Amino acid sequence: MNIVTRPGLLRNLQIGFGLSLLILVISSVASYSSISNLLDSSALVDHTDSVIIELQREQAVLRNAESSQRGYLLTGDTTYLQPLIEARGRTLRLADSIRLMTADNPVQQHNCDTLRKTIIATIANLQDVADQKKTANIFSLIEQQHGREYMARVRQVLSNMQEEEHKLMIGRVEEKRHFSNYTPILILVAAGLSILITLFFYRRVHTDYQERTALYEELQQKEREISRRIDIIKEIADKISEGEYRTRVTDEQKDGLGGLSGSLNKMAESLEYSFGLLSDKEWLQAGIAHLNEIMVGEADMDALVSNVMSFLAGYTHSRVGAFYVMDFSRRALDLKGHYALSAGSRSSSVMTGEGLVGQVARDGKRIMVQDITQNEWVISFAAGDIRPRTIIAFPLFFERKVKGVIELGSLESYTERDLEFFGAIAENIGIAVNSIENHSKLQELLDETQAQTEELQAQHSEMENLNLELEAQAEKLQVSEEELKVQQEELQQTNQELEERSRSLEEKNQLILLRNLDIQKKVDELALATKYKSEFMANMSHELRTPLNSILLLSRLLSENTDDQLSGEQREYARVIQSSGQGLLELIDEILDLSRIESGKLQLEHTIVPLEEILTDMRMLFVPLAKDKGLELNFIMEEGVSLQLETDKARLLQILKNLLSNAFKFTPKGTITLRVAPSPNQANFIDFSVKDSGIGIPEDKHQLIFEAFQQADGSTRRKYGGTGLGLSISRELAKLLGGEISLLSIPGEGAEFRVSVPLFKMDPLPGKPTQAPLPESPYTDEGIAPKLTLTEIPPDIPDDRSGLTPADKSLLIVEDNPVFAKALLEFGRKKGYKVVVAVRGDAALSLAKAYRPRGILLDIQLPVKNGWEVMDELKKDPQTRHIPVHIVSSFEVRNESLRKGAIDFMSKPMAFGNMDTIFEKIEQVRNRSSKKVLIVEDNTRHAEALSYFLSTHDLRGEIAHTLAGSLTALLRKEVDCVILSREGQEQKTDLTLETIRQNKGLENIPIIVLTGKPISRGEEVRLRQYADSIVVKTAHSYQRVLDEVSLFLHLVDEGREKEPSNVFGKLGALDEVLRNKTVLVADDDVRNIFSLTKALETHKMKVLSAMDGKEALATVREETADVDIILMDMMMPELDGFETISRIRRDPKLKHIPIIAVTAKAMAGDRERCIQAGASDYISKPVDIDQLLSLLRIWLYEK
């Protein structure tokens, strides 16, 4: 309505005022133009007036000029001429101004021109006339006439012009007046119109105004209403601006606002939505930014993971969380860090596809589980556990590959925003994880490079060191070269000196030589005498011995009465014959001994003799005798006495035997004591004293009894028997051994003989001829030598050759004396030999070759070929070279025999006890000298091949096919080393091995087991108990067998020598503690098991063994009652020592068993670790046996 009215009013006003204005303008214009017309017409009149004036002035000037001429002409006065002269300029000027004034009128212009010409002509005429007068003082009337005419013409022109101007003026005024006549009419009309219009519009405007006022009233009303609404809106807007997006128009307000409330609410809602969106975005961005900040520059995975987890948990209000990183090699996820996760619910590694996390990793998609009631995850806090309600797991990516998975749990549910957040950070964390991995890879590479550099440098310096070493050696060489040079020079000098000395010596020698020749002569004489004596003695004894031999052997055989053909009496006779013979033999021996000692021909053979051996021999000899006689016999070894001595055992025994048998002889009852003690008088001497409680020896006889054939009392011989040579021989022998015999005795209270001998080999005491200047053996001297090769050939003796097989233990006897040969034959048979007898020397070699005997007993005096010749033949033939030859002869040719290669020498006749030694010697020598290897192998070709291989290395292989055969061969003790193939008959082999080892004398024979098929570790352990080495059959086995064999054969002697001292005297009372106790040795080191087993078994302990922890555990459980103590190695396969010990300790039945930990580690803290694991005690490798034994005693003492 308003909009309609307003333009109406405006238009009315516009139209009204517009019209009035128009009329006003028109009337004004009309007025203006009429006024200006009036003005114009008056100006025109003025103009015309001024033109006319000008024209009149022109006329006047001309008249003046005319009058001045006339005046002149009349008077002739020239002053009248002045105006004429001036007139010309004035008239022309006036003409020009007229011309200017009438420029707008062409007619007038033309008139002006005419005027001008006329004026000029007139003036000129006047002038001419004046000039004529002047010049001629006349003037022509004609001319005067002309002048008049000219004047008239000018008047004519001027009047024309005045008329013309006048006419023009009238015309113009008339025109103007015409216009001016309409102007008042126009003004009147306009005034009338104006009044009408004003009136009309006033009415119109008035009406409009009335309407407007009404409208205004209405407007004010509306304005008040609007301001109220604005207040409400403002209030709401304020609230919203304060952030209360949830503000809405209340119902009350709604009434006020009406429809606006809807819009407002809508606006608030959309604001709320937009702001929510904004703040979510901001939250998201801030979260991502913060996370990035945390992750940036982090190089440590654990730190990253824990930072990320604690941030994520805090930011998303998660209560629990876990961070898994993908391990591509295993396709598994490793738990790298967690947030508030209790230990029980962690799984440190998850395979891809397993569980929630694994599935996420496989799919690369997030999984959310909501409203869970049962859940493995718990959130622990002081008062208990809570289980989260929602769990989400989302993957972490790097270049579209899953790098890891984060799992989070919350007590509430996750919002969209959280989920978006997880989506947004997945890549970032993935990148961070990747970059850390890359970084660590890079670091690794760097480290590796550095390490390689280091190694290169170290290698370089090692090379330098080696170089230095070489240089140093080169220098040393140079130095020693220098030294050598110097020494050489010195030597040269010394040489010169020596030469000088030798020259002077030579001179002295000349003198000495002369004297020596004298001496030599005397010595020769003496020697000849001694030789004769010795020869006599030797021959005599030989001649005596030969018959004695027969007497002894035959009487012995008789007395043994094997055929039961003799009566008791006869046997008694035989015994008497034998004992008399024996006595005779002893006497001869003693005489011979004495003579030999006196002639200095007795050679001593020094060896290392264990004391115990001497005592044992004495015991064996005299203990039965003591029993017979009812005497008490004591052997006392004092403390501090050396356990062995270097001496001639046989001679020392001879002395002691003499002394003891003397003691027995002279002691009817009481005690006899052999005491061994370190010598109180001399260092490195040992005293053997024989004390009896017999009749004793008066002091004055002390010297006497040592003389030959002397006894304290002549009557004693009759009473006690004996030759009386014993003590003299003993004294001489003691002297030879470097010692002496002293006597301490009080008659009736017994006697004490003390033999002092040095512990080490010494030169005999001075005072006796040490070396007879005689040839060693008188028999080698031509001329005096008895005939060795006999011509008389005795008949053959029946022997065992017919039933002899190669496997039999055979013996060859080469002896021409049938009686003695038979006796030997008998003894050989008794010893288990099959005996072959040769009565002639030339048969010996062929028999030896044919029967390959184990040993040969060879006489020297033989038919056809003597013993030496036979010996040479045997030793030259490679087939018989190895057979030990024992010389048995009535000639004293010990040294000769040994030189020729015999193993020993025995003189005829011999005591029967000595027969045994012959055989022992044969066996012993065989064992030692011939490198014979017994090959027990089923497969003949293999065996032969091996044997051949060994033979190329100077080893003799003997092949046995069966184990039984091998055992007998072994018992014959002719083999140095055994190679035992267990192919095809393992169990049997193992059994045999065991039996072999159980045989006395075979404990030490080296056995190498060849095995065709692989064996188990248990088997190895078992085998190693008996076998010294195990070789598996391959193409290279032979070489190794050879290595091992040569090693063993080399080591055997050393091993044997060492052994007795090990066992010697170690068993004491404390060993009672160890006796029969069972010890379990758990160790994977076979060496250790064996050395320990051996050491412990000597102490009568029972040893079980285990190769690893499991086995140890099983053994200990199985035999709970039996195992008393365990020795546990800490580094073993399967179960290590620590674990085994703790398992044993967990078993209530086993927890009290003492365990001694054995470890190779010597580091501080190892002991503590072992004890902590449950070991009772600790010992470090290498195990000191004494320390171990004392430990064992300590721990077993209680049991």
Next chain:
Amino acid sequence: MDFSVIQYEEMEILLNDLFTRYGYDFTEYSKASMQRRIQRLFIVDKFPSFAEFRHRLQNDPQYFRRFVEEITVNVTEMLRDPAFYRTLRTSILPILATYPFIRIWNAGCSTGEEVYSMAILLKEAGLLHKSLLYGTDINPLVIEKARKGIFPISQMQKYSENYIQSGGVKDFSSYYTANYHLAKFESSLMEKMIFSTHNLVSDFSFNEFQLILCRNVLIYFERELQSKVFNLFDYSLENFGYLALGSKESLRFSPIADRYRQIGKEKIWRKVHEAG
């Protein structure tokens, strides 16, 4: 002109500390090498002063562990020096085959590459079933790695070449399973392996072996320590057993040299006499 951060004297002090405090004896290690390693650690871990370094080492056993791990040099590869392994294949393994059980000790095995190499050789010679391979190192960390038998795949090409040069005729990749950037060796190789820490300086022999490999370890030791270790090896070797050393190492000049004979040109010695 010594730019070293740690002086010899300081190093001596440090090593003595460690010996008394932890029982690890590094005093007989090669001085120059030791100094370089300590220097490196000192710089990597950004210690402000020697005193601080020393204090940390004395009072932080964890850090000492790191020290041991970092100070030891762990460079190794499979079938390193193929010619050496070729000799093992052609000359040594046939002899070892004659033993019922083969015990091999790889002293200073680092991450175990050589142990696995040996296992492959044994397997190809058909001997693995009766062998036991002991791998020891002073550094517990590398022993852990060795136990796993996982090596970076990037090395495999080189190893393959080594393998072929060492006389291998099979496909080297048949021994491992590749997975991303790692290669895991088959478990049948690992069955016969025992890994343990062992300190050559202080620990004693723990078994008797037919073959001991100790390659590029002795270069880090001073001469006396080398002799000590040689004696330990000598004690741990059976008669006729073999001792293999690194390319720059030698048994020459050592106290046990006269009991050993070198096999061919490679650094392998055979014990030919028992210790006197």
